[in-house]
Amino acid sequence: MYRKLNTVFVFVTILAVLLAACGGAPQATTVAPPEQAETTAPEETEPVVLEPTDTQAPEPTEAPTEVATEAVDAQGGETYKIGFAPAITGPGSSLGAPEHATGQLIAEQLNEQGGIVGPDDVRHPVEIVIYDTETNPDVAVSVVRRMIEEDNVQVVVAGTTTGISMAIVPIVTEAEVPYISMASSAAIVMDPDTGETRTWAFKTAQDNFASAQWQAQYLTDLGLTQVCHLSENSGYGADTLAQAENAFGEAGIEIVYSDSFEREGTEFPQVINVQTSGCQAVVVGAIPPASSNISIALRDALPDIPIVHGHGTCNQEHIDLMGEAVAEGMVSPCGKVMVSETLPDDDPQKDVLLQYVADYTEFTGEPVNTFGGHGWDALMLAVNALGSLTGDLSLDEQRAAVRDYLENEVTDWPGISGVYNLSPDDHFSLGFDSLTFVKVEGGKWVFYPPDQWE
Amino acid sequence: MNRTRSDNLLRTARFVAVLLLFAIPVVYLGIQRNYGVLQFAQLALDGLRGGAIYALIAMGFVMVFNVTGIINFAQGAFVMLGGMLTVTFYQMESSLPDRLHLIASAVLAVIITTLIGILIERLTIYPARKSSTLTLIIITVGVYIAMQGLGLLVWGAKAYVFPAFTTLAMTDHVFRWFGLVIKAQSFWIWGSMILVLVLLAYFFERTLLGKAMRACSVNRHGARLVGIGAERMSLLAFGMAAAVGAIGGIVVSPILRPSYDMGLSLGLKGFVAAILGGLVSTPGAVLGGLLLGFLENVAAGVTKAGMKDIYAFILLILTLLFRPQGLLGVGKTAVESSSEDQG
Numbered sequence: 001m002y003r004k005l006n007t008v009f010v011f012v013t014i015l016a017v018l019l020a021a022c023g024g025a026p027q028a029t030t031v032a033p034p035e036q037a038e039t040t041a042p043e044e045t046e047p048v049v050l051e052p053t054d055t056q057a058p059e060p061t062e063a064p065t066e067v068a069t070e071a072v073d074a075q076g077g078e079t080y081k082i083g084f085a086p087a088i089t090g091p092g093s094s095l096g097a098p099e100h101a102t103g104q105l106i107a108e109q110l111n112e113q114g115g116i117v118g119p120d121d122v123r124h125p126v127e128i129v130i131y132d133t134e135t136n137p138d139v140a141v142s143v144v145r146r147m148i149e150e151d152n153v154q155v156v157v158a159g160t161t162t163g164i165s166m167a168i169v170p171i172v173t174e175a176e177v178p179y180i181s182m183a184s185s186a187a188i189v190m191d192p193d194t195g196e197t198r199t200w201a202f203k204t205a206q207d208n209f210a211s212a213q214w215q216a217q218y219l220t221d222l223g224l225t226q227v228c229h230l231s232e233n234s235g236y237g238a239d240t241l242a243q244a245e246n247a248f249g250e251a252g253i254e255i256v257y258s259d260s261f262e263r264e265g266t267e268f269p270q271v272i273n274v275q276t277s278g279c280q281a282v283v284v285g286a287i288p289p290a291s292s293n294i295s296i297a298l299r300d301a302l303p304d305i306p307i308v309h310g311h312g313t314c315n316q317e318h319i320d321l322m323g324e325a326v327a328e329g330m331v332s333p334c335g336k337v338m339v340s341e342t343l344p345d346d347d348p349q350k351d352v353l354l355q356y357v358a359d360y361t362e363f364t365g366e367p368v369n370t371f372g373g374h375g376w377d378a379l380m381l382a383v384n385a386l387g388s389l390t391g392d393l394s395l396d397e398q399r400a401a402v403r404d405y406l407e408n409e410v411t412d413w414p415g416i417s418g419v420y421n422l423s424p425d426d427h428f429s430l431g432f433d434s435l436t437f438v439k440v441e442g443g444k445w446v447f448y449p450p451d452q453w454e
Numbered sequence: 455m456n457r458t459r460s461d462n463l464l465r466t467a468r469f470v471a472v473l474l475l476f477a478i479p480v481v482y483l484g485i486q487r488n489y490g491v492l493q494f495a496q497l498a499l500d501g502l503r504g505g506a507i508y509a510l511i512a513m514g515f516v517m518v519f520n521v522t523g524i525i526n527f528a529q530g531a532f533v534m535l536g537g538m539l540t541v542t543f544y545q546m547e548s549s550l551p552d553r554l555h556l557i558a559s560a561v562l563a564v565i566i567t568t569l570i571g572i573l574i575e576r577l578t579i580y581p582a583r584k585s586s587t588l589t590l591i592i593i594t595v596g597v598y599i600a601m602q603g604l605g606l607l608v609w610g611a612k613a614y615v616f617p618a619f620t621t622l623a624m625t626d627h628v629f630r631w632f633g634l635v636i637k638a639q640s641f642w643i644w645g646s647m648i649l650v651l652v653l654l655a656y657f658f659e660r661t662l663l664g665k666a667m668r669a670c671s672v673n674r675h676g677a678r679l680v681g682i683g684a685e686r687m688s689l690l691a692f693g694m695a696a697a698v699g700a701i702g703g704i705v706v707s708p709i710l711r712p713s714y715d716m717g718l719s720l721g722l723k724g725f726v727a728a729i730l731g732g733l734v735s736t737p738g739a740v741l742g743g744l745l746l747g748f749l750e751n752v753a754a755g756v757t758k759a760g761m762k763d764i765y766a767f768i769l770l771i772l773t774l775l776f777r778p779q780g781l782l783g784v785g786k787t788a789v790e791s792s793s794e795d796q797g
Binding site for chain 2: 088089090093094097233259260261262264265266267268269270272273275276277288289292293300301317320321322323324325326
């Protein structure tokens with residue numbers, strides 16, 4: 001009897017260990033990321049200090065060109081470090097991979113420029129130290145600690161998904177390091193219980209509330225008042241549901257059935273509930289590949305029901321993973337970068353968007369998506385903030401100065417996700433207007449503005 | 455005589471009680487959600503499709519456990535390898551027509567996975583064959599983690615697209631019969647499960663090698679005494695388990711988007727199915743898989759669908775606590791007799 005119980009416990013323990021890994025993300029290389037980063041980060045990000053003769057290189061916009069070319073210190077100033085940890089692998093990798101590529105792109109551009117020139121007229125190389133969070137909160141926490149304590153970074157840019165970002169927030173708050181997240185939930189920058197802005201946290205991806213407002217407007221325009229909401233079993237999925245409840249409630253749309261689903265699911269009993277609940281449209285809160293899997297299951301059972309996604313799907317992978325035929329006609333609120341050519345010329349973002357689209361497609365050979373844009377905004381905000389640093393500051397003072405710059409000095413700054421106006425009360429500042437609406441047509445995302453809705 | 459009859463009566467009564475305990479709340483909750491016969495049938499059908507996949511994976515667990523007495527947690531890696539290798543080969547240029555190309559890719563993937571299974575046995579299990587069962591099980595966990603890491607290196611983190619067998623396109627043919635929705639791929643899954651079951655039954659019942667493997671599982675020491683090499687049988691078991699796992703991975707890939715980490719959840723579900731089936735018999739594994747798929751899908755369908763995985767593991771714990779010998783098993787549990795063997 002005792003032996004039997006013992007064996008049972010052994011199995012259950014092994015299972016628990018495996019499950020713990022299953023809950024977050026693959027644990028395949030839990031120990032590996034530091035090593036991996038050690039070998040990959042330097043070659044990807046090693047800053048090339050500008051030769052004094054190379055004055056032809058384009059100058060950063062932060063400093064007037066004439067001053068910079070004359071006064072650059074031949075020795076070069078202190079190297080600034082940005083800790084950059086997107087989800088290069090794991091369930092968030094369809095978002096993290098373009099962020100990673102954007103990080104490499106910016107590192108390359110900074111190398112060509114030889115770094116940034118601060119107010120002290122000294123040229124500072126910028127090193128982007130890259131890690132992989134593996135979409136695993138435990139790994140994310142350990143790499144962020146490493147960045148702060150061992151790499152001595154001035155600013156942390158990390159967190160592809162909401163869940164990861166929420167795990168990082170307490171670490172950076174305690175260590176007093178400025179942190180820019182690339183994930184969506186408003187809770188990253190504002191404590192939802194107290195309503196207070198989190199001192200050290202900023203973010204660059206639109207709130208799920210803004211996304212839900214677009215969805216509500218679209219559903220209202222179609223005259224649909226009873227909808228189902230299916231969300232991925234993740235921090236992002238849960239937040240899409242919470243925000244949809246807010247935004248849909250305001251618009252008089254009732255969520256008659258809501259449920260979550262697993263990314264790895266092979267069967268979706270949720271679909272049967274959607275059928276019996278009698279809703280007129282389905283709103284999905286998920287990122288690829290989960291968003292693609294549930295869409296296929298929904299289309300099999302309900303060929304005609306409108307499917308509305310959130311802004312977690314704004315990449316080509318979402319379409320490619322479910323196939324053109326299934327994706328056709330699905331809509332989603334997305335950032336303007338998806339449709340930058342069609343924007344009016346007076347749009348303040350148009351120049352920066354077109355430049356980014358050209359750079360990104362040349363660098364990666366792949367179509368652009370919004371997630372790389374979140375990475376671009378986060379990294380460029382960090383670079384600009386570092387460019388404002390004056391000399392003779394200790395690391396702690398530099399970190400505080402970067403935070404102060406982000407909070408007070410970013411005004412009407414056109415990024416990829418929108419035009420930022422950061423303030424002590426708002427560490428994000430983008431709203432409804434920073435998103436636009438797109439639809440899948442012929443296997444591609446196309447602009448689908450409200451006047452075309454039917 | 456009298457006593458056996460009352461025993462049987464008691465057992466039947468207990469079975470009916472357990473059945474009702476499950477069925478009554480399910481029907482009640484289902485009616486609350488406006489479910490009709492159609493919805494229940496659809497839930498059951500979907501569940502049986504998932505169950506067939508679990509069954510295929512569970513057969514691999516049983517095969518290795520029978521011969522070596524260890525639970526091979528690397529089974530999930532074979533599933534992943536089957537799916538990912540087939541995708542890789544299918545994406546390569548080829549002058550073959552698409553269907554033949556897919557078949558060739560699948561066959562090649564099964565062969566390579568089998569070889570990898572054999573290699574794993576030789577490199578990790580064989581050198582440690584004198585160690586305790588627990589050590590060997592932990593080795594297989596390590597092997598799984600290593601294989602997943604290797605998968606990440608080779609294929610990257612992205613999910614791949616696998617064509618449906620029937621249409622050879624991303625969009626599968628969907629049968630709509632009497633309001634039921636059945637993907638054509640479901641029939642491939644059920645078909646391959648039955649085919650593997652029949653082939654294995656033939657192998658174990660009719661061939662000398664199969665009988666030798668069975669002898670090994672009945673009594674390892676006895677088998678050795680009559681000249682059956684336990685080490686060779688262990689090698690064979692790993693190879694066959696890898697092949698069966700790969701087949702499972704290949705047929706499930708079109709309804710999943712295969713990626714380097716697909717083996718973890720599927721492997722665990724296959725493990726639950728194998729435990730449900732008693733861990734020693736192939737038909738038991740199939741029954742366990744189908745039952746697991748059915749129960750978790752129906753239970754999830756009438757309550758909160760997001761809790762599907764939780765039901766699977768609740769079922770595992772209940773089985774281990776109240777019926778550790780599995781559904782078909784009688785007498786001593788497989789787990790128990792294995793540890794006695796070692797002791």
